[in-house]
Amino acid sequence: MSRFDSYKDKFSCLRMRREDGILEMRLHTNDGPLRWGLIPHGELPDAFAEVGRDRDNRVVILTGTGDEFSGIRANVASRSLAQGITARAYDRVHWEGRALLMNLLNIECPVIAAINGPAWRHCEIPLLSDIVLASDTAQFQDSAHFMSGMLPGDGMHIVMPLLMGMNRGRYFLLTGQTLSAYEAQELGLVNEVLPANQVLARAWEHARLLAARPTLLLRYTRLMFTEHLRKRMQDLLGYGLAMEGLALMEQPE
Numbered sequence: 233m234s235r236f237d238s239y240k241d242k243f244s245c246l247r248m249r250r251e252d253g254i255l256e257m258r259l260h261t262n263d264g265p266l267r268w269g270l271i272p273h274g275e276l277p278d279a280f281a282e283v284g285r286d287r288d289n290r291v292v293i294l295t296g297t298g299d300e301f302s303g304i305r306a307n308v309a310s311r312s313l314a315q316g317i318t319a320r321a322y323d324r325v326h327w328e329g330r331a332l333l334m335n336l337l338n339i340e341c342p343v344i345a346a347i348n349g350p351a352w353r354h355c356e357i358p359l360l361s362d363i364v365l366a367s368d369t370a371q372f373q374d375s376a377h378f379m380s381g382m383l384p385g386d387g388m389h390i391v392m393p394l395l396m397g398m399n400r401g402r403y404f405l406l407t408g409q410t411l412s413a414y415e416a417q418e419l420g421l422v423n424e425v426l427p428a429n430q431v432l433a434r435a436w437e438h439a440r441l442l443a444a445r446p447t448l449l450l451r452y453t454r455l456m457f458t459e460h461l462r463k464r465m466q467d468l469l470g471y472g473l474a475m476e477g478l479a480l481m482e483q484p485e
Contacts, residue, residue: 234285243279245272247297253290254439255283258297265300268353268376274324276357277331284339290450291439292339294358295346295432302353304375322477329386329473333465336360337458340451342442346435347413348428352376356391359421362457365435367428370413372421379408383479385472390464395421 236255240248245266247258257279259266266272283289296302336343336357345358350371358364359372374392377384384405393401396419403409416422426434442450 233287234282236286236288239279239282239286242282243275245275246279250289252440253288253443254293254436255286255289255291256293256295256436257283258295259302260297263297265298265349266296266302266353267304268302273328273332277328277335280332280335280339284335289339289341290443290447291341292343293346293432293435293439294343294361295435296348296351298349299369299428300349301347301351301358301370302355303350304352317477317480319477322480326470326473326477329476330465330469333357333360333387333391333469334462337462337465340454342439342450342454344435344438344442346432347422348431354388356387359395360391360461362454363435363438364422365424365426365431365438366413366416366422367431368413368425369428370416370422370425372411372416373408374405375408377476378405383472383476385474385476385479387465387469387472389472390468394461394464395419 236250245259245261247260249256259272261267283292333356337360342363343361344363345361345365347358347364347366347370349367349369351358352373352375354376355372355374374384374388376382377388388405392404395401396404400419404411411419413422413425417425424434
């Protein structure tokens with residue numbers, strides 16, 4: 233069991249607050265939009281684990297800071313991970329990559345995404361939520377992988393074809409396609425598109441309605457919804473991360 237006071241200030245890439253059992257997790261880098269890197273890659277698996285072990289969490293809201301949910305766009309990415317990677321160094325990436333999504337799915341209460349702006353990096357994280365709300369300024373792209381010279385094997389290869397359909401998902405990953413909030417809504421990735429200044433308030437509105445429901449109804453509905461996803465991750469996530477690591481070993485000449 234975890235207690236909120238023991239983890240609320242533990243993670244440098246998160247600001248957390250809780251009210252009436254509703255936990256708001258706000259991603260950030262130095263109080264600005266999250267810049268994906270080794271820090272969030274290492275902290276978020278532990279954060280999701282702590283949240284999942286806290287039985288006082290009745291609903292979780294996941295949102296970002298400022299005008300972006302997570303950055304950076306394709307072709308602006310650092311190649312630091314691919315430069316001089318060793319098996320021992322990649323072992324950490326492999327472990328964290330598996331724990332990141334599995335620990336998110338192991339949270340036993342409804343999760344609502346309030347996507348405040350573009351999600352260039354790891355958009356699968358908010359899109360795995362039970363309710364997905366997006367700002368009309370939101371955009372979605374997998375900037376971290378194929379377009380930046382990396383294999384999309386850390387969950388994107390599972391989540392995007394599952395949510396978008398196999399052919400649309402593969403196209404999205406191979407071409408660096410950017411989807412607007414409304415295109416994402418048409419594809420079923422997003423449930424509601426709202427003005428930027430209304431997204432978080434709408435998430436809290438949904439959260440309060442959910443939090444009023446009986447505890448076991450919330451918990452077991454979440455477990456039922458995520459069981460298929462957890463099985464897919466268990467089968468394919470480690471394999472995809474292993475393929476990603478092997479592809480990194482091919483250094484450009």
